[in-house]
Amino acid sequence: MSGDLILLAGLWALWCLFHSFLAAAPVTAFLRKRLGRHYAWYRLAYNLFALTTLVPILVWSPHLPYREEILVWDGPWVVVQGFMWVLAGGLFLGGARAYPLADFIGVDHLRKDRSGHEGEGEKVLVREGVLAAVRHPWYTAALLVLWGRDLNAPQLVTAAVLTLYLLIGYRLEEVKMRAEFGSRYVRYQREVSALFPVRWLRGKLSRSPQNGSRNP
Secondary structure, eight states: OOHHHHHHHHHHHHHHHHHHHHHSHHHHHHHHHHHGGGGGGHHHHHHHHHHHHHHHHHHHGGGSSOOSEEEOOOTTHHHHHHHHHHHHHHHHHHHHHHSOHHHHHTHHHHHHHHHTOTTOSOOOOOOSGGGGTBSOHHHHHHHHHHHSSOEEHHHHHHHHHHHHHHHHHHHHHHHHHHHHHTHHHHHHHHHSBSSSOHHHHHHHHHTSGGGOSSOO
């Protein structure tokens, strides 16, 4: 691997490391204690930091001297590629409907802080919509987007590093969710697949007309 590609992999790894570190439970707990009410700004600042630090990598990597595509979706595989993109779009939209986006972005934290309701009430474990089929639809959609493209060497390095990051990230997210929701999330894990809707599909097939309504 050339020096440019090693540098690219290192930059992505550094971005992933900082992104994960700043979202880690011990770090957020420490900052919540130190910042007090100002912590309501943290989620918004975190997202802005993640986006702005992406810009140098995204601007620089397309100018690397590697134009030949290594992974190419052609012939009948174009149909598979199209299905991956459609599925990714559906998962992104489904997740946008299921997740409280204002909370995800950080705007809701500010609203609750100003109204004096920050931290009140029991958090709800959402299981409706796409979350009834898969626990992490955005992770799955991101994987489909990363690999559902024709990839040259820099793009392949990017896809490999970010895939590893996503696989580790969703595992860390599972630990966080179990700590937050306890037995409710453990039951959710047993009933709904993490990244690919295997259990959901199995349930749909077991209820198909030819198999009756009973599980096998």
